[in-house]
Amino acid sequence: MRHIAVIGSGPAGYYTAEACQKQFGDGCRVDIVDRLPVPYGLIRTGVAPDHQSIKAVSRRYEATALSDNVRFVGNVTVGEQVTIPELLELYDAVVLATGAPADRPLGVPGDDLPGVIGSAAFVGWYNGHPDFADLKPPLDGPAVVVGAGNVALDVARILAKTAAEFAGSDIVNHALDHLDAGIHEQVTILARRGPHQIAMTPKELGELGHLARAAPVVDPADLPPVEADAALDPGLRKSVTHLRSFAGPPANKPITLTFDFYAMPVRLEGDGRVERVIVERTAIDANGRATGTGETYVLPARLVVSCIGYRTPPIADVPYDAKLGRFANDDGRIGPGLYAAGWARRGPTGTIGTNRPDGFLIADHIAADTAKDSGKEGRPGLDRLLAARGADPVTFRDWQRIEAAEIAAARDGAPREKFTSVAGMLAASGRGEPPAIGP
Known part of the structure; x- marks a missing residue:
């Protein structure tokens, strides 16, 4: 079993998870970690709201997210609640798919x-x-x-x-x-x-x-x-x-x-x-x-x-190319067990679909670089570490409750009314008081 952590739940993150599924079948477990309680990254907060046909690609990511060997771990910030060295101890591969949000x-x-x-x-x-x-x-x-x-x-x-x-x-x-x-x-x-x-x-x-x-x-x-x-x-x-x-x-x-x-x-x-x-x-x-x-x-x-371009924010313990505004990498490889995909690898270029070949490239690298069974702990180790630090991770099922609340609150003709605060998202996921839509 290969244990893989993907940091970032946007297109690059989900395409990487999909590629790992195709590469390893049931022989992998993929945890997709995101600092927000909601998935899809650029699709949710970058694509123009009047371009709904482009946002429909999220249904493809949903199919990946609901499969047995992929898990969404939202509301967890890498570099704060868990570090890159800690993830490398737990997982055979850590893939940075954080995009370029700055x-x-x-x-x-x-x-x-x-x-x-x-x-x-x-x-x-x-x-x-x-x-x-x-x-x-x-x-x-x-x-x-x-x-x-x-x-x-x-x-x-x-x-x-x-x-x-x-x-x-x-x-x-x-x-x-x-x-x-x-x-x-x-x-x-x-x-x-x-x-x-x-x-x-x-x-x-x-x-x-x-x-x-x-x-x-x-x-x-x-x-x-x-x-x-x-x-x-x-x-x-x-x-x-x-x-x-x-x-x-x-x-x-x-x-x-x-x-x-x-x-x-x-x-x-x-x-x-x-x-x-x-x-x-x-x-x-x-x-x-x-x-x-x-x-x-x-x-x-x-x-x-x-509107002159974006940069990937640096993360502690990860080599960074300040001139190019992305993680320093060689064709997606950053260091032993550490990879970058999507904009975090190549900078903010290409379309949403351009990230799919990136995912398959990284899956090929992981297959070449890692053993089938290293004995690393993966998912249970992350859960134990987050619990010890008081983190409150959000699952994909939690996200589905958030999504249902957004759909229910939509104005006439709109697909949803998004929560614009993390507190509102967490409340809608079933934690705490009933949510109020808005800032």
Whole structure:
């Protein structure tokens, strides 16, 4: 029997558990440990609430979670209630699948002003993550979104939608109410490079053209010659086609979504809070990098959301690559018995499905590196250790009770109303007083 601990219950965690099942069959026991009492990580708190079809992949993870040799151990923080060296003593393999939930800093003067928010925090706020439930971003003026990927599009779209357009989504009520009361009329998306260098996919760009109260706008001067599109891969070519459609006369709508290409923030200013973004025009050099031209201008801003990437937070006793913002590893191997999968291995790149090959890679490594029966204790040893430290682990059955309570509390047409506090989650799991939905 191989005893395997997977740290993190998002896509990389569950794909790794599934791969270990296929690799070892009944010859393994997998414990999936997460600091929150609820599973699914990025699927629950990262995917946009109005993209429910993407969230449906959680049903695949549920099938893995309900199998006999996989167990969810929620509400347990690795590095606090149990350490990596302790887990390595108990398990044949420990796989870090913690994702990359921390924002990369914007890295310009003034990026610590109130009103400047990283996308992990902003997305966590409207998705009901307990760490960000009390964020209350300022929505009483112009917003600037920094980034040229799908996260920037998600943020801009969420800012621009009407309450009615969130029908069928699982955006949490506190965010829905706050967004509906916002009065911003201008959302600017800043991109360091040009339309041919974006990481925005056609589906997400296309959605902007169908918003009830917002019109996307692209300056025709920022678009390369049409014939240059022929050299692009098909997906990017479709994305650029959407951008070209936004270069016509804008629709007469209350909110304008302006794409500002060849532009980078160099300074944020304001009296006690962000009030303006100093932007420098850029040009693309021979190596494809954006370099400043020296020409600057000012954008007013009450809210700045930085969507420039994520980092994996370090864990004590685990080698870390600070430059790349992930665990130091060689093709997923960190050290004897210790592995990394998903974004914790390769950084925040790829789609949700990209994590599946990672899981099978790690399962292959475990098969090659570990003995069939090492005599390690695994699950019983973890249970004893957590009990001695007063931990209160949450099982998958507990999660199902939390989920049932969220479904029961949903507003009309919504799939659920998420608990946005750990206390509420624990209460709904059958511990303590009856729960109250909300922050």
